[in-house]
Amino acid sequence: MKTPAELAARREAAKAKLSPPDRPRVLVGMATCGLAAGAGPVYDTLKEELGDAVILTGCVGVCRFEPLVEVIMPGKPKVTYVSMTPEKAKRVVAEHIKGGAPVAEYEIGEDGEAFFAGQFRVALRNCGVINPEDIDEYIAADGYEALAGALSGRSPADIISTVLNSGLRGRGGAGFPTGRKWQFAKDAPGDEKYIVCNADEGDPGAFMDRSVLEGDPHSVLEAMALAGYAVGSSQGYIYVRAEYPTAVARLNTAIAQAKELRLLGQSIMGSSFSFDLEIRLGAGAFVCGEETALLTSIEGNRGEPRPRPPFPAVKGLFGKPTLLNNVETYANIPWLLTKGADALNSVGTATSKGTKVFALGGKITGTGLVEVPMGTTLREVIEVIGGGCPGGKRFKAAQTGGPSGGCIPASHIDTPIDYESLSAIGSMMGSGGLIVMDEDNCMVDIAKYFLDFTVDESCGKCSPCRIGTKRLYQLLEKITHGRGTERDLELLEELCGHLQQNSLCALGQTAPNPVLSTLRHFRDEYVAHVRDKKCPAHVCKSLVSYSIIPSACKGCTLCARVCPAGAITGAPKEPHVINSQECIKCGACFDKCKFSAIVKE
Numbered sequence: 001m002k003t004p005a006e007l008a009a010r011r012e013a014a015k016a017k018l019s020p021p022d023r024p025r026v027l028v029g030m031a032t033c034g035l036a037a038g039a040g041p042v043y044d045t046l047k048e049e050l051g052d053a054v055i056l057t058g059c060v061g062v063c064r065f066e067p068l069v070e071v072i073m074p075g076k077p078k079v080t081y082v083s084m085t086p087e088k089a090k091r092v093v094a095e096h097i098k099g100g101a102p103v104a105e106y107e108i109g110e111d112g113e114a115f116f117a118g119q120f121r122v123a124l125r126n127c128g129v130i131n132p133e134d135i136d137e138y139i140a141a142d143g144y145e146a147l148a149g150a151l152s153g154r155s156p157a158d159i160i161s162t163v164l165n166s167g168l169r170g171r172g173g174a175g176f177p178t179g180r181k182w183q184f185a186k187d188a189p190g191d192e193k194y195i196v197c198n199a200d201e202g203d204p205g206a207f208m209d210r211s212v213l214e215g216d217p218h219s220v221l222e223a224m225a226l227a228g229y230a231v232g233s234s235q236g237y238i239y240v241r242a243e244y245p246t247a248v249a250r251l252n253t254a255i256a257q258a259k260e261l262r263l264l265g266q267s268i269m270g271s272s273f274s275f276d277l278e279i280r281l282g283a284g285a286f287v288c289g290e291e292t293a294l295l296t297s298i299e300g301n302r303g304e305p306r307p308r309p310p311f312p313a314v315k316g317l318f319g320k321p322t323l324l325n326n327v328e329t330y331a332n333i334p335w336l337l338t339k340g341a342d343a344l345n346s347v348g349t350a351t352s353k354g355t356k357v358f359a360l361g362g363k364i365t366g367t368g369l370v371e372v373p374m375g376t377t378l379r380e381v382i383e384v385i386g387g388g389c390p391g392g393k394r395f396k397a398a399q400t401g402g403p404s405g406g407c408i409p410a411s412h413i414d415t416p417i418d419y420e421s422l423s424a425i426g427s428m429m430g431s432g433g434l435i436v437m438d439e440d441n442c443m444v445d446i447a448k449y450f451l452d453f454t455v456d457e458s459c460g461k462c463s464p465c466r467i468g469t470k471r472l473y474q475l476l477e478k479i480t481h482g483r484g485t486e487r488d489l490e491l492l493e494e495l496c497g498h499l500q501q502n503s504l505c506a507l508g509q510t511a512p513n514p515v516l517s518t519l520r521h522f523r524d525e526y527v528a529h530v531r532d533k534k535c536p537a538h539v540c541k542s543l544v545s546y547s548i549i550p551s552a553c554k555g556c557t558l559c560a561r562v563c564p565a566g567a568i569t570g571a572p573k574e575p576h577v578i579n580s581q582e583c584i585k586c587g588a589c590f591d592k593c594k595f596s597a598i599v600k601e
Contacts, residue, residue, distance in 0.1 A: 004148035007145075014136040022074065028056055029060045031057075045089045046069070049089075049090070061115070091103055115387075127369075135263075159337065165345065166344040172328075185321050193323070194318070195322075196298070200289045202284070222333075238251060285459070302459075358432045359432055360434050363441070366386040397437045444518065458507065468511075481542040548576050568589060
């Protein structure tokens with residue numbers, strides 16, 4: 001493709017190709033979540049039946065309903081089918097596509113429709129809509145239009161001004177204004193500069209960036225090229241974890257297609273601007289999500305953070321000025337530069353503009369991927385979009401920001417989701433993981449879980465993090481085993497402050513957040529563990545005991561048969577007894593008792 005005019009002509013041809021008036025369009029979700037649920041055989045079955053009418057797409061978002069199939073008949077509304085199998089797919093072909101009558105019992109239903117009702121999609125606008133392995137589908141969805149517009153006369157200063165005026169902030173956690181970061185990189189002296197994409201998504205329960213790369217890789221490629229044009233760079237790197245094979249494969253395909261059409265590489269669209277991209281695979285170290293550790297890893301060294309300043313915009317990759325954003329931030333850029341600053345500026349709150357993608361997980365009915373305007377309340381995300389906690393359980397807390405974030409209690413469920421509001425209650429936006437907890441979760445155990453993760457992922461370069469996180473974990477372990485004292489609670493807070501003030505990078509500085517937020521909002525649970533030697537949620541094994549109610553026990557012997565320690569005795573049809581000295585507190589008897597005769601305290 002030699003000129004922007006040729007791109008425009010190709011776009012019109014692609015749109016005509018994707019909307020044939022005489023045949024259906026059948027979309028099959030083939031992201032990691034769909035593939036794990038069995039989308040491959042469903043896709044193959046439909047392909048055999050319908051040929052080119054069947055298109056693979058990325059993650060639609062409602063992960064609990066995978067595999068998903070969407071059928072678009074000419075002139076008819078889209079119909080979404082859930083939990084599909086090859087057999088169900090054949091019935092849909094016979095009755096809906098060939099017979100004209102949708103199969104109502106397979107349709108998504110009201111709860112699935114509610115999942116999408118409160119969303120506003122920008123970063124996810126093409127996920128589940130286009131084939132990520134076909135560049136023409138991206139072009140038909142206004143893909144590379146922003147890049148063509150830039151090369152047709154928009155100045156780098158104009159590009160940066162638009163990003164700055166939009167109010168877009170980095171979606172990787174800290175929320176630094178994106179336009180300011182771009183301006184710093186542009187103003188930094190040097191003939192050689194780099195553009196880097198942080199796709200090293202490592203938070204437990206987070207899969208936002210993976211889904212964008214699997215469902216809409218060209219949006220990231222176009223954004224990085226635009227960033228290169230704006231700051232004066234001709235080389236970019238995408239740092240993605242090797243555990244994302246589908247994302248890596250689709251990125252490689254997208255890069256090859258873009259180069260073939262001269263949308264990447266030398267003299268893009270016949271202009272004087274050249275920009276190339278390479279992929280660098282990460283080995284899964286959580287610390288490499290920190291920008292300086294990531295850059296060190298790209299350079300071929302062990303991924304360890306470096307002191308700042310100097311910041312990467314001044315001295316980054318290979319010692320050169322470097323612009324680094326994460327996947328979601330880049331995914332906003334083509335839409336923003338096509339629609340204009342006001343389009344993003346009009347969404348969200350006064351200080352948190354646009355939308356945010358969240359990966360809903362944990363004790364939530366509607367697990368999946370959602371994108372909502374900034375300022376949407378936690379209640380709307382959890383109860384309306386996510387459907388609340390399953391089994392009628394009471395919502396207790398939500399963890400945002402992953403291991404670096406904090407736990408938000410039920411009393412703050414009406415908190416708007418924006419950078420300032422979350423920070424005010426001891427949490428943070430983070431990259432977008434949102435883990436829901438119900439009444440059965442122990443918050444001390446939750447804090448210990450995240451500390452265990454951080455201890456494993458600390459690079460060990462600085463002693464405050466290397467030693468401090470381990471010591472924090474040991475204190476929590478002591479408390480959950482019933483050996484804690486009230487002095488230990490004071491030590492926890494003291495040690496948390498030391499970590500925050502003295503750790504080299506954000507991993508150590510934010511590691512105390514889960515502890516501090518649970519101490520702040522759930523201190524009564526810590527006190528119960530320390531003073532009463534009880535776990536209110538009955539989670540911490542060392543503080544749990546089991547006993548049998550004689551009047552309720554039928555003497556069926558099932559509890560004795562499943563007990564691995566032989567701690568339960570009793571004659572058939574007679575009440576049984578648990579020997580507390582021999583009980584290993586595995587809970588097998590409690591789970592198996594059919595008469596609710598076993599009490600867990």
